[in-house]
Amino acid sequence: MTQPQVLLVEDEPAIAELLRFTMQGAGFATTLAIDVQQARSQIAEALPHVVLLDWMLPDSSGLALLSELRRDPRTAALPVIMLTAKGMEEDKVRGLNEGADDYVTKPFSPKELVARVQALLRRKAPEVGSQALTYGAIMVDAERLQVSVAERPVALDQAEFKLLRFLVAHPERIFSRAQLLDKVWGDHTFIEERTVDVHIMRLRKSLGELSHYVQTVRGVGYKFSASGE
Structure with missing residues (x-):
């Protein structure tokens, strides 16, 4: 079975390592980008199956990158889950209005994150899941x-x-x-x-x-x- 490809866009090393460990343990192939520029480059090279996107990044915001992805026909339907410490209701609404498919607030449960990614892929890319x-x-x-x-x-x-x-x-x-x-x-x-x-x-x-x-x-x-x- 082909492993689903996950792009992690996260600049905090400890969180990035936790994300990598969590997703690899769940059977996902993972790549890491530490800023928007790296994320753009990796997405231009090959589309992942899902993006885990931090809100606050050193060179721009994850929300700005999400807006770019939704404007481009090639990435308009790319599944994206926002990861952020922002827990205010208006921030969640803003992220979802910009086109995020889901929203996870830090600190997060690794099991819950995996479940959300799997649920998202079942909805938007069932061909990469493990179910018959x-x-x-x-x-x-x-x-x-x-x-x-x-x-x-x-x-x-x-x-x-x-x-x-x-x-x-x-x-x-x-x-x-x-x-x-x-x-x-x-x-x-x-x-x-x-x-x-x-x-x-x-x-x-x-x-x-x-x-x-x-x-x-x-x-x-x-x-x-x-x-x-």
Whole structure:
């Protein structure tokens, strides 16, 4: 199973180390930025699955960075949890109004933080969670790296597995080839868009009797649906 990527934006060493230890212990791959400039650079290089963002940073505010992220189409939907010592109700409202998905006040419970991150990813990026996903007669178990179609085990290669898991997590939604490249293989993956067609063709073959779940939307891309095309 691919580890969800967490970007920690925190300049206090003790808190940063606690965050790193907590998230790694929960199975998240973590990177650290100590200021807004570093955070911008790391996000430009590759999108994480979630950002834990401190309010007060040495070169700017986390709130300013959050505003930037929400204005950029590439990062507008990036899950962000604000971490701050500010506990006043108006500060929480301000952070949420700027687009924060959640808000945790220091000092925080590590278990609560992990639970909030996992809950956020279940809402906004279910394809990176550890829970089994089902849609129609298809089940994808990320923990065991197993797939079943109509209760029949099916062997998939890594690319097919990642593609199917993403599609099962987002049924009925239409994705372009470029979006599938970004979401399944990574934000900065340099693969030709026609490669997606090859993986789609292989996945359909592997799904056998349920190959019709992977539907082509002419001139747009693909969607995953149990209904007729």
